[in-house]
Amino acid sequence: MATSVGVKPPSGGSVQDDQGAAADRQRLTEVFRRHGDAVLAYTSARLDREDAQDLVAEVFTVAWRRLRSIREGQERPWLFGVARRLMMQHQRTRGTAAALRDRLRAYADRDDDPLGQVAAQRVDVLAALAALNEGDREVLLLRYWYDFSGRDAASVLGCSPAAFAVRLHRAHRRFKAVHDEKPVAQQSPSAASLTAYMRGLQ
Template sequence: MTDFDALYAAHRDDVWRYFKRRSPADHEDLVTEVFLVAWRRAGEVPHEPLPWLYGVARRVLANHRRAGDRRDALAERAAAHAAPAAPDLAEAVGLRTDLARALAELSDQDRELVLLVAWEGLTLAEAAAALGCRRGTAAVRLHRARRRLHTALHDDESGPALASMTALEER
């Protein structure tokens, strides 16, 4: 057994408890970081290593908290600049199951075209580029797919799917 193995075996649980008392999560990752520092700086580990390991653990925990604060601040800034998500019309009207069934009846290419336009918000030209076809071809396929979806979703013009289909047809 090497000196590092002995150091790890003797003090791993002490360092883990140190983090358990001070941090709600990530204990194992933090312990790993402490012993990575100990391994890298093996020549600097004193004869009584536990206080030194606690000092390393304190700095590792401080770095971990600062990183968490930076991550939270970045998430807040990103959320402030993010466009509000469009409502899922199918879910709002309670048609998710019917819509999934109707979409499953389309060919793979037509389904992907419909989803790119309706759910991903691409223009017809962008969807055509994503699918590797011409805009005119995509327009014809989208028109036919809309018609099949319309038929599958409602028998008459006043069905509850009209709102979601209107959103699809406007693109």
């Protein structure tokens, strides 16, 4: 039986092996049910829809192969870490900044948001993010868009929680500097308001 992501577990072997495979299959299906949409959203922010879907299937293929090494409760940061590494291969031809600018333009062209000032502030946030370097942007997205804890975001990036905290502080400072240059929002957003803006875009 194939899982929702099209990963087909191996067949055959002893009864014990079959029972273990069934348990693994059940766990993978549950992991996909809980985190598949989040991984797709993460990849869709950087890749077109078709490439993002292909990459999600690849992520869960890796997850199937290494399922027993993934600690309970750490599935989400583990999946994001795999997705991040795979996306780095795709970014040689199309960078994250270009994809984010495309999303910004598409959002700015929308005329269905009656809250003009809020919409303008959201566009300001995206514009400021697009102006940051890849490292700063990723730190902020993981923390404020995808709502990872500092520890889990550090796991995605492969650094210590302390190192992530330093990177987050620096990224937030640079975001503030860029955002303060924008004319629409007169006040630079706090971490809380940045979270609210970004979640409102989802």
